[in-house]
Amino acid sequence: MNIVVPMAGMGKRMRPHTLTVPKPLVPIAGKPIVQRLVEDVAKVCDEKIEKVGFVIGRNFGAEVEAGLIKIAESIGAEGHIYYQDEALGTAHAIHCAKELLEGNVIVAFADTLFKADFKLDADKDGIIWVQKVEDPSAFGVVQLDAEGRIVEFVEKPQTFVSDLAIIGIYYFKQAERLRDETQKLIDNNIMDSGEYQLTRVLESMKQDGVGFYPGEVQEWLDCGNKNATVNTNKRYLEYIRNEEHxxxxxxxxxxxxxxxxxxxxxxxxxxxxxxxxxxxxxxxxxxxxxxxxxxxxxxxxxxxxxxxxxxxxxxxxxxxxxxxxxxxxxxxxxxx
Incomplete structure (x- = not known):
């Protein structure tokens, strides 16, 4: 199992804290956001994590890169650094780590944390982490059929179709298909609002026969701005108060x-x-x-x-x- 963590964004909503430190390295209960994320993803996997790829900006610096490698090593994996030189969207960010897109792969965007009590079913073609929300119009959501399979991805629906919001964590059983679809998007310059979007890739994979299922989490913890990050710190302290010194x-x-x-x-x-x-x-x-x-x-x-x-x-x-x-x-x- 490999993990790919796109984290090259500027974190503008977290300024001034992200003027000197990349947002995923802001600490939550004593550990960087990205370390909490990688550890939590590893907990829901029964398979050994072999490699963790971090997609970052070149301006992050050698000290940050060394810290990310240590985060991967802390869960017994190899750490790899990849660069996204232009902000060209979610699909482009994932494709920057195309070397790791083979076999079983989890993609986890480093601006969200979660708590879940399920174990990943690696036999499924794909799993998309979701949580029920009160106002789906602000999120990308998934619609399910009677068997619980995802049949549609809807971006910020203005009329109700589902309350299952995509939180930004995905599992792919055959990540080569993800790699090929993102490459196709880039080669053909297929963009939405000036970016290569992952939702378009997922839709194409679904139409090609890939079966996606939801992985519903207990709690989705946002780190998008100061208030959300302070609240996430509170929730994490509640979760780990009896687990960590x-x-x-x-x-x-x-x-x-x-x-x-x-x-x-x-x-x-x-x-x-x-x-x-x-x-x-x-x-x-x-x-x-x-x-x-x-x-x-x-x-x-x-x-x-x-x-x-x-x-x-x-x-x-x-x-x-x-x-x-x-x-x-x-x-x-x-x-x-």
Whole structure:
């Protein structure tokens, strides 16, 4: 089994946090979004993951690339880096990793996380992860027949056809067919709104006899903007509170309280503060005289005299003062 993770997007809705760090590397409960995604995909597979391909921009840098290789290695797989030099759509992004499109392959776009209690049925031709949503008009959805097979893909339906929204994770039993169809799209310059779209590829494969079935998840966790990412951090802390050791033994606490679940990384120093619930604190961050809840604070930041909730701080951020509902990027300095 191979995994392909397209993640070359700029993450504009997550600025300022994505000005210095690619969105898939923003931490959720102490691990980058993309690492959480790869680990969760591996959990639903009974087969060994052989290779993980990350489709990125060339400007991500050597340090990011090395970190991605380590993520693949953490699940016992080989890591491979591929580049998408132009934002030409979802099908184009997948085709950038065409070397891995053979045999059983999962494609997982790195702006969404999920929780599921099913195991992947690798005997099916294809599986598309979905979740029921209240307003299908904002999503691509699938329509099923009486046997539960996908018979139609509908992009942002204005009249109701289905409430099963596609979350951006797909399984292909014979990924060579996916590779060939994306190649055909590119060779013939078949574009929708200036991009090569995966939905067109899926429709072509379906018409050619490939049977697609839904894999319905318990929860779809979005990381598209600051508020969604903070909420996803909260939900993950709830999920893993009994599975992972969340507060490092090196954390220094003086006259302070941590209300679980919280993640606090190595080297953090907390003084005269109440942290939690639902807070993630990065390594070597200092917090003093503060009350913080439902927030993400990344590494080597300095927070004092803060009363905040529903907020997000980047790396090396400094904040002295009082505020609520913040989105502060890397290296920012705010004093009141």
């Amino acid at each position: 969340l507060v490092d033994e090196s954390v220094r606490m003086i006259n302070s309280v941590i209300i679980p679940p919280c993640y606090v990384a190595k080297g953090a120093h907390i003084t005269n503060s109440v942290i939690g619930p639902y807070v993630s604190v990065g390594k070597d961050t200092t917090i003093s005289d503060s009350r913080i809840a439902n927030s993400i604070i990344q590494g080597e930041s300095d927070i004092s005299k803060a009363n905040i909730t529903d907020s997000m701080f980047g790396n090396h951020a400094t904040y002295h003062g009082k505020a609520r509902n913040l989105s502060i990027g890397d290296y920012n300095l705010i004093e009141e």
